[in-house]
Amino acid sequence: MKKIGLALGAGGARGLAHIVLIEALEELEIQPTIIAGSSIGAIVGAFYAAGFKTDEMKHILHQIIHGTKSKFWEIHKKSDFIKYFDLLDPTIKIGGLLKGDKLANFLSTQLKINDFNKLQIPLKVVATDYFSKNQVVLDKGDLISAVRASYALPFLFSPVKREKKLLVDGGMVNPLPYDILFNDCDLTIAVDVSASNGARTKLDIPPAYEVFFSAFQIMQGSIINEKTKNIAPDIHIRTNIEDVRVHEFMKADTILESARPYKTELKKKLTKLLSL
Template identity: 30%
Template sequence: MKEKLALVLSGGGALGMAHLGVLQALKENNIVPDMVVGTSIGALVGGVYCAGIPLERIVEEAQKVKTSNLYDVNLDLSGLLSGRSALRTIKNILGNQDYLIENLPIKYGAVAVDIAKGEQVLFTQGSLLNAIRASISVPGIFVPLKIGNTRYVDGGVLNNLPEDQARNMGADKVLSVYLLSDFTPFTTPKTAVHSIAFSWFIMQNELVKNKKCYADYRINLPLKDYRQYIFNKKVATELISIGYTETIKHMEEIKKALDIE
């Protein structure tokens, strides 16, 4: 029986554009995952990919995203940004429709956190838009997503690189992509948003470093020269290129680790 391959995509804000380059490299080498599991931007990229949106279209739309397009100030105290603009961007990539996760052509899981219980939640069914929106809800930045009586925040609070969840979903082989392996806050925070963002990524990186690796191969992308909160075409293009180049560079090692000939 063919072994089930999972692709795991970490969170990392705007650095997640590099995931698209990884997907391009895998496609060129005829490596198609049986499932994709992601956190935050990894859940977003993984979700639109699993929905069957052509990779070329995803890249095209990703290059249109600007930081200013994601800013929609929230007037209550639950988060600085409402998340409505981010949701519109995701809807646009999906062709202004929602999908049921259980009906996607590629199996999918998105990690979020039930903020009241302090527990991970793995979305494997229901609304794809809700799963993505829950997983990208960085505490203090985006308003938590409320579904029923439960409020969800970014899965990176507990699990920014959900390799273990891929195993729980039945993966025999796991290839993961980590965006923050060489993260350093190379500037002094100038705003409250910067302070929250830097603190957030420092915390996420420490959690991953101190957690068991469940992947057969982990791609650690060298992205320390890029900021996690800057979205524009130039940066997106460069990040996609890095994701592609690094994956191609390690392709033989990847294939060996995954038992792919």
């Protein structure tokens, strides 16, 4: 059997689609040899590498989104992005609007693992060195701080100090990190969740936060397009989850359902490549 590397890309809430794509591997009884993740891809990748099945991931997600005692439940009917700040740990400080402690603590509590060496599947997490502007690949030591660095979107989340570096969101330099897996596997699968939200029907001016997020994702899409021109993964699944903005995790059910055709696509491509 070929060694398979799985790369889970950046893309905010649309990255929940990664869970459905992982289902394809489960149904084919395939386990990757190694995983790489950037931003939301690092979060989902950490759960997968820790041994969580997709049903378990969905259960945790359902409890977060729909649980009557959850912060998401309290803000369910509030559409303004600012209302989400309390969940994410708001602060007015140098570095970012959000400290990110609550999310990091949640990950630590759920994963119950805080060391790369204790993962069931090797994991590589991508972050960006703020000062050198270079990619940093984290695969040893403290797991939670690595994942936290990978989703530390500048201005929104505070940067993470680690290994004498100041680290921010990995999606700035490598939003689809399949290339860091080439030396560790025979076949690479890249799940790209950076696709466009779809065209607007009116030329209305969106809120400032939406412009910021959209600009960031335009940049990520350009990076991925240029990279795949030079060297492509063996399987590139590019999802197109429409009408879901980067922060709209409340649309989890819609995202998971919209990802199902791409799960079928991945299963077909894997079956053909591996002659299953």
